Each structure stands twice: as C-alpha cells, then as structure tokens.
Amino acid sequence: MNNEAIHISLKVSKLNVGYSHKKRQNSIVEGIGFSLLKGELAAIVGVNGIGKSTLLRTLGRVQEKLSGNIWLNGKPLESFNARDLAAKISVVLTDPIASKNLTVLELVALGRQPYTNWIGTLTTDDVSKIKSAISMVGLEDLQHKKCYELSDGQLQKVMIARALAQDTSIILLDEPTTHLDLYHKVHILKLLKHIAHSTHKTILYTSHEIEMAIQLCDKMLLLDNKQNAFGEPCELIKKKSFESLFPTDTITFDPKTGSFKVNK
Incomplete structure (x- = not known):
C-alpha cells in the first residue's frame, strides 16, 4: 500500500x-x-x-x-x-433546525449524541469537545444565546461547531x-479550510x-x-x-x- x-x-x-x-x-x-x-x-x-x-x-x-x-x-x-x-461522518444539511429555542451551547452539544449513554449524560471528554468546537469557530460570546436570535451566518457557524463536536x-x-x-x-469557507x-x-x-x-x-x-x-x-x-x-x-x-x- x-x-x-x-x-x-x-x-x-x-x-x-x-x-x-x-x-x-x-x-x-x-x-x-x-x-x-x-x-x-x-x-x-x-x-x-x-x-x-x-x-x-x-x-x-x-x-x-x-x-x-x-x-x-x-x-x-x-x-x-x-x-x-x-x-x-457528520452531515450538515439545509434542513431547518428542529428547535431554534435551543441555546448555541445546547445545539452544539447535540453533536455528542453518538457517544453519550441513553439518557444523554455528558462526560468530561464530551464537555471538552463541545468547548473546543465553540472556540474553534469563535462562538464563545454567543454560546448562551438562543438560536432564533442569531443571523444566518452565525447559525451556520453553530451548525459547523455541532459537526466539529461530533468529532468525525x-x-x-x-x-x-x-x-x-x-x-x-x-468567512465560512476560509473557516472550513482552516479546520480541514x-x-x-x-x-x-x-x-x-x-x-x-x-x-x-x-x-x-x-x-x-x-x-x-x-x-x-x-x-x-x-x-x-x-x-x-x-x-x-x-x-x-x-x-x-x-x-x-x-x-x-
């Protein structure tokens, strides 16, 4: 090979x-x-x-x-x-978010679902991956905002962060x-290039x-x-x-x- x-x-x-x-x-x-x-x-x-x-x-x-x-x-x-x-593999489609009433932090945390137990308990490693994803796309100042409060560009960064938290x-x-x-x-494409x-x-x-x-x-x-x-x-x-x-x-x-x- x-x-x-x-x-x-x-x-x-x-x-x-x-x-x-x-x-x-x-x-x-x-x-x-x-x-x-x-x-x-x-x-x-x-x-x-x-x-x-x-x-x-x-x-x-x-x-x-x-x-x-x-x-x-x-x-x-x-x-x-x-x-x-x-x-x-993490997939980010154009489908609307199920609930924009979630905070940025809550939505990004959903990326850890493949790894959590049946009641969705987050481990120290899960929390670390979530924080790292939020930091990488620069969402620290927005993490406690509701998703319906975000612009389209900010929401797209949240979806990228969720995919990053999934750690695929x-x-x-x-x-x-x-x-x-x-x-x-x-900005989004340069961010994706930097992440890759x-x-x-x-x-x-x-x-x-x-x-x-x-x-x-x-x-x-x-x-x-x-x-x-x-x-x-x-x-x-x-x-x-x-x-x-x-x-x-x-x-x-x-x-x-x-x-x-x-x-x-």
Whole structure:
C-alpha cells in the first residue's frame, strides 16, 4: 500500500446516485469517481438540479446509492452500523433546525449524541469537545444565546461547531454559504479550510460559488453528468473542465483569472 493510500479518507468508484421507487430507479448522476485525503477541503459544484445534494446525501448514507462503491477509511460504507457511522461522518444539511429555542451551547452539544449513554449524560471528554468546537469557530460570546436570535451566518457557524463536536474524520455540508452575503460566504469557507488543514479532517461541501471554490479548495468535483471531472482547481483549469459547465453563448470561463464572464 503506497503512502497516499494510507491517507485516503473517502473514495468513490463508479457511483450512480438517484432515487428508487418500487422496482424502478431514477438515476440522476452516473459514473462518479474520486478520492479525498485527510485534511483536504473539497467542493462539489455544478448547475442547479445536476445532483450535488443527492450525491452528498448518498455519501453520508442519508439515502441509498443506486450502484457503485463508497469506501470510508478503506472500508465499504455499508459495512458501518448507524452508530459507528455517526462517529465517522457528520452531515450538515439545509434542513431547518428542529428547535431554534435551543441555546448555541445546547445545539452544539447535540453533536455528542453518538457517544453519550441513553439518557444523554455528558462526560468530561464530551464537555471538552463541545468547548473546543465553540472556540474553534469563535462562538464563545454567543454560546448562551438562543438560536432564533442569531443571523444566518452565525447559525451556520453553530451548525459547523455541532459537526466539529461530533468529532468525525469527515464532515459533509450541503450549501453552507446559502443566504449569506459575500463577506460571510468567504468567512465560512476560509473557516472550513482552516479546520480541514489544522485538524486533518476531510471536509466536502456542495456549492454554487464556483469561483470561490477555485480560490479556496484543495480539490473540486465538477458534476456535469458527462466527465464529472475531479482534481485540483489548477488541474481542472488546464484541462478546460470549467468551460463546459455553462452554455458558451451565454457564459464563458476565463482561465487567466479563474472567473466566469457574461457574454453581452
């Protein structure tokens, strides 16, 4: 086994994702293949409706794959029971929070559920992990506030802190910068990059912010249901992978600036 293989945390091969209804399968994206190393920040990008969220939910086993393979730290994803999986992968979806009446501290503490006993008693280690998560995302001054009192950006940081408190090797986030202004989008993504690099967790998120991902991510997966290109942003630019994402008569990609331009 080579050195890189030891550090692969998530690997996908010939993966088809979509939905099953009775005996019929509705495939959305096919032939996906990539691998992520520990400590990498990666983005899944593509046009609306291409299947970014479906893929992310499949990787977190929130929904079943149609076919193909997903390995988590070298083991098939389906080999993990629910409790063990919750200690390996944390998933932050766009679903609304069940109760915004919780305080920031209470919500972050829910990340320790996979480890607590049946009455949810927190150990000294649990409390330490919760405090560390709150500190890492800079929520100390807000920890006793109710979640309904927070801005969208603050609430997103709380959800990241909950995932950190869960202390998994992989964190999956669906559209973590939705509804945020430019400053807060950049702030959240730079925070995720810092967390990935400093804690050696693998962080994978979906996004429409392609130009931002090019600047900040270690790896990117471009869903187009054709090539589904994957690699470092600079590699994808050289391969002209971004130029096929949108109709060229409307939007073109400038490889020199790493940005899209509207054709007037």
